Amino acid sequence: MSDDDIVLEISGLEVGYSTTKGEVKAVRGLDLAVRRGEILGIAGESGSGKSTLAVALLRLLKPPGKVTGGSAIFRPRGRSPVDLLKVDGEELRVLRWSALSYLPQGSMSSLNPVMRIGDQFRDVILEHAPERKSTLSELIPRLLAQVGLDTDVARMYPHELSGGMKQRVLMAICVALEPDLVIADEPTTALDVTIQRVILQSLVDLQRDFGVTLVVISHDMGVHAQLVDRVAVMYEGELVEVGDVRQVYKQPKHEYTRQLIESIPRLGRRAS
């Protein structure tokens, strides 16, 4: 596989939090290559380091968190490769949304409550791709349609939308500028089960239509089974297994992965 096929190459990533009881190592020596165009799942129970990994890559890690080692080489198309752990503020601002976008955990509250949905699209697009100004009137309805929402939604405020609709709006904003990589942290966790399925399908459609690479973080192995091409499993800050999702489900190499798979509720299996 050539460098061009790898959109993000994480090597030896170490992230810790200094606490009064000493340093908590949240990510330990993590190596992972994200392939261009794939949907990669990051699995692992709560506390295994998944969100820490995401915020470190996006440079949104807050103190007492600190990256203590490693590199994360990002190769957006048409730009030079950059180490996300070393880029400065201005470089990062340029990359955000147009090359790298993020759907954070609990993101539904990140919409501005006093701004119409259409204006929120406009803000992101104009700030990062002002040359698209003349296409906005066509682009916004197209993006909304892509996630199954009516054009009228552009005139609404966030409080007029359900949780699932808000999540779809955010997904559409994330792909609006056709970034190379989208990182989504627990994209369906706050939603009820039927809506979860629809949102996952929308994510797959968006990934295909916009040709983005998608990294999906979820503690829920059912989400990975439905959505991803490959899955990487984290346990206590380490990556214990990564592989084709069907292969990992069929023959998990690590005992911890087997336990995670076992924990997926199945229809007909009785709770005891």
Ligand SMILES: Nc1ncnc2c1ncn2[C@@H]1O[C@H](COP(=O)(O)OP(=O)(O)OP(=O)(O)O)[C@@H](O)[C@H]1O
């Ligand atoms: N601000 C913080 N201060 C100290 N320790 C932290 C902090 N944030 C996270 N940690 C620790 O880092 C480790 C990894 O946490 P992280 O939130 O990344 O895991 P996660 O797999 O994303 O879990 P969740 O899905 O619950 O967010 C845990 O041991 C957690 O207690």
